[in-house]
Amino acid sequence: AQSVAQPEDQVNVAEGNPLTVKCTYSVSGNPYLFWYVQYPNRGLQFLLKYITGDNLVKGSYGFEAEFNKSQTSFHLKKPSALVSDSALYFCAVRDWNDYKLSFGAGTTVTVRA
Amino acid sequence: DVKVTQSSRYLVKRTGEKVFLECVQDMDHENMFWYRQDPGLGLRLIYFSYDVKMKEKGDIPEGYSVSREKKERFSLILESASTNQTSMYLCASSHSRETYEQYFGPGTRLTVT
Incomplete structure (x- = not known):
């Protein structure tokens, strides 16, 4: 079985500051890892x-x-966040021999001006 | 650019109705996927298809069926819509090669009343 955890529901940063969104994963074999953004x-x-x-x-x-x-x-x-980076971010993982992606619950990023 | 289109952006249906969600991709991708997205749950795979007329159940197939008669088109069918199927539905496609990422359509927000 494969799974992803995004431990933070929300991340708030000021514009120009570094942005980090956390993701941990679990797979049985070699992982293929992805990040997606949703506006x-x-x-x-x-x-x-x-x-x-x-x-x-x-x-x-x-x-x-x-x-x-x-x-x-x-x-x-991201070294320097922009207001336009405000969005919902998803981490995803798949095992090397599987078609299916498993997604985390998502992290909402808010960048304030 | 890869383009994945979905037939409707917003849809309102009544309980018990049969609902068809259509997805078309223009990049000759072998794999196609249907997800539902709910707040706090991320994306959950309903069904996927790796070839014409082939389908496999995902994590939450109950209450849904799919059809893939042509390579570019993948349909999700709700045989008898229920209020707990109110959700955002996302279609995706990808090449068959292992390392290829999935490309997503804009989503259909379905409300069942």
Whole structure:
């Protein structure tokens, strides 16, 4: 079985400050990890993924994520948050031999001006 | 750009009605998925299909069925809508290769009264 935990329902930061959204996962084999963002009344947009290789993955809109195998984590980061980054963020995981993604419950990010 | 479209953005149906949600993708993807999204629960997989006329149950298939007669189209059917099926429904598609991310449609917000 595979699962994802996003321990924070909400993250609030000031514009210009670093932003971190936490994610931990559980899979039986090698993980494929993804971050998606959802703006109000929209579908999910792909941000970035970790499949193999470098533990630091860079994605869209200046976001990056760090894969940590020992801590089974894949935290999303942005060095300087923008008001426009305010949205709902989902972490997802799949086992290497499975079609299905398992999603976390989501973290609402609010960036105040 | 990958495009996944869903037939309706908003839908209101009565209890007991048969409901059809349509999804079309234009990138020749092998895999297609139906999720429902509820606050605090993230996305939960209802059904997925990895080829025409092929389908597999996801985590919450009860009360739903699907149809995939053409590669580009994946339909979700609520045989007899109930109020607990009020939700946001998201369709997604992906290539069959293991590392490919899923691309999502804009969602259909279904209300069953």
